[in-house]
Amino acid sequence: MLDGFSRYVFRQLLLALVFVTLGLAALIWLTQSLRYLELIVNRGLSLAVFFQLTLMMLPNFIAVILPVTLFIVVLFTYNRLSSDRELVAMRATGVGPWGLGRPALALALAATLLGYALNLWLVPDSYRAFRQYQFEIRNQVAAVLLQEGVFNPVGDAITVYVRRRERDGALQGLLIHDARDRANPITIMAERGQLLMGAGSPRVVLFNGSRQEVDRATGRLRLLTFEENLIDLAQTRAVEEVRYRDARERGVLELLSPPAGENISPRDRARFYAEAHQRLAQPLGCIVLALIALAALLRGDFSRHGQLKRILGAIGIVVLLQSAGLGAGSLVARDPGLAPLIWLHAILPGLAAAWYLGAAPRRRTPPADPASPAASAAPALAPASG
DSSP: OOOHHHHHHHHHHHHHHHHHHHHHHHHHHHHHHGGGTHHHHTTOOOHHHHHHHHGGGHHHHHHHHHHHHHHHHHHHHHHHHHHTTHHHHHHHTTOOHHHHTHHHHHHHHHHHHHHHHIIIIIHHHHHHHHHHHHHHIIIIIHHHSOOBTSEEEETTTEEEEEEEEOTTSEEEEEEEEEOSSTTSOEEEEEEEEEEEEETTEEEEEEEEEEEEEEOTTTOOEEEEEEEEEEEEOOSSSOTTOOOOOOGGGSOHHHHHSOOTTSOOOHHHHHHHHHHHHHHHHGGGHHHHHHHHHHHHHHSSOOOTTOOHHHHHHHHHHHHHHHHHHHHHHHHHHHOGGGTHHHHHHHHHHHHHHHHHHHSOOOOOOOOOOTTSHHHHHSOOOOOOOO
16 A cells, blocks of 8 residues: 555545656547648548548557656656655655655556556557458448549559549549459540449449450450449459458567468568567566666765766666667567577566665765764874984
8 A cells, every 4th residue: 555655645646647657648639640641632532531540540549658758757757756855855754765665666556557458468459440340441332432534543453543433422524444363454544434333332333435455375456345334443353351460450469479371571570579478578678667766876975966877877777778678579579489589689688777766875975074073083194203
């Protein structure tokens, strides 16, 4: 149970952590979502669909920045408590470094549990939904958002030009280039058409047009005129085709043991293995970084000149640890046998910080006062006379 002082500090830490994490996550979300503004500007996508798509990335952002924001909050809060002499008053009552750091460690434990909930459940589910929704927008919904007077790419294989689009969905002056069959691309022109949506797949009924195809064997142009024709604008001929999922879309068990029937390259298997270990070890960073912040501010004597050197030292250590974590992940993705590096990186710095925080402080011997009786009692050595 937390005492009165610990509850007071815990509330400050919790509020600061919530605001800093949400603020930083919103900033990252804003910078990342700019990549998808093209769907609004050029495709006519609604703001509701844009927000629904990009907000699915937030759990991944929060899981990544949570240890760092906790470190920032603990460092800032305890530095302010030290500047206001609140930590000095608690030390005078006999509270040691572990007692002063108890609220930060309690919050770090709660953040660690939240990190595991994000990494093991919410992040893969939300990112899988994000990729699936993005796939549908680019390969199916984009066909509904045809713009007038421009060549509209629908996925990677279809390009549609519309001279004019009526309010009722009627299309005037169409040109469609279909390269889904790479060996035999076709070009279709029609006077008018009507956009239809059926079974989740956009289709266009074409009237009074022609279908052109080059015979690769003879090099001749084959021309077929029609009064009415139907073309499916879905990116793939088989809508039920299984989409390949990357590492962030898979759960930890699937990363460690991918399905036997799925064709996964050895390189991807190594990346999956590294992602699984990183996802399991990453939440421990909340406790490790909190211990580093506490060790920097609670160990040592109080200084009236501030603790800038300790703060900069703690920040430098965290920057090095984050860089080392990225390097360890890259090494394991190349050689899965190096997976223990991820766990050493996740545990050893925390053990070192805990030992430093709990170690007995060095006692400094005060300089002797010349006016003290002990100093005056010391015999003076005079040089010997000749």
